[in-house]
Amino acid sequence: MKRGEKAVWGLAGLITLAALYAGVVVYKAPPKLMPTYQLESPQAARGELVYRKQSCSACHRIWNLGGHKGGVLDGIGSRRSVAWLDRYLSTDNPQEMLPSSRKEFYQMPSFAALPDDKRADLVAYLSSLKTRQDDTAQAPDEAASGEHS
Ligand code: HEC
Structure with a gap:
């Protein structure tokens, strides 16, 4: 894998994790x-x-x-x-x-x-x-x- 590619995949991974985290937070405590x-x-x-x-x-x-x-x-x-x-x-x-x-x-x-x-x-x-x-x-x-x- 090239360096640039690694960065892209890393970023995609981070975004996925952030989205999952936000999903769990909203699920546990839905906005009022x-x-x-x-x-x-x-x-x-x-x-x-x-x-x-x-x-x-x-x-x-x-x-x-x-x-x-x-x-x-x-x-x-x-x-x-x-x-x-x-x-x-x-x-x-x-x-x-x-x-x-x-x-x-x-x-x-x-x-x-x-x-x-x-x-x-x-x-x-x-x-x-x-x-x-x-x-x-x-x-x-x-x-x-x-x-x-
Ligand atoms: C043909 C259209 C129609 C259908 C089908 C219908 N309704 Fe209604 N419903 C109305 C209308 C019109 C009102 C009166 C709304 C108003 O005057 O503000 C109303 C009022 C209501 C209300 C009172 C609402 C309130 O704010 O107090 C409830 C509860 C309700 N309907 C439930 C149901 C349910 C459950 C069903 C299915 C089993 C159903 N309706 C099917 C037209 C319909």
Whole structure:
């Protein structure tokens, strides 16, 4: 190997090591602003599959993936309680609980037909989507906006 070549390989090696190190640091202590996306439980992991199967992402975005008709669901687990999510996903008329702020035809469909166990998985998944600051905080049972009754 020529001298120049050695230097190039040495440099490449150093860059690789630095990148690995940075990766480990971010993995161990993610920056505060990053929402958490570790699936907290096997149930939440199953719920993610329900989310995909039901094509929620046709309207909703999580981590910037998905459609624009519904809202962003990042951090939904910090904004809505398990009880609220369960009610919202089992009611015949979600608009009664949360009047759509979108256009008339962009409405959250009813998922009342979803089997109970699937809904429980889905709710576990949604409530695992917390903002990091709120990691341990309990979401309020009644969110202030759009809550009637
Ligand atoms: C046809 C489009 C559409 C589909 C499909 C859809 N949603 Fe929605 N969703 C909406 C709209 C519109 C809203 C109301 C947003 C607003 O008014 O700000 C909403 C609201 C929500 C909210 C309340 C958000 C909040 O900020 O409180 C949750 C939670 C939710 N959807 C979850 C789901 C899940 C889970 C699925 C799949 C099982 C799903 N949605 C499928 C359109 C959709």
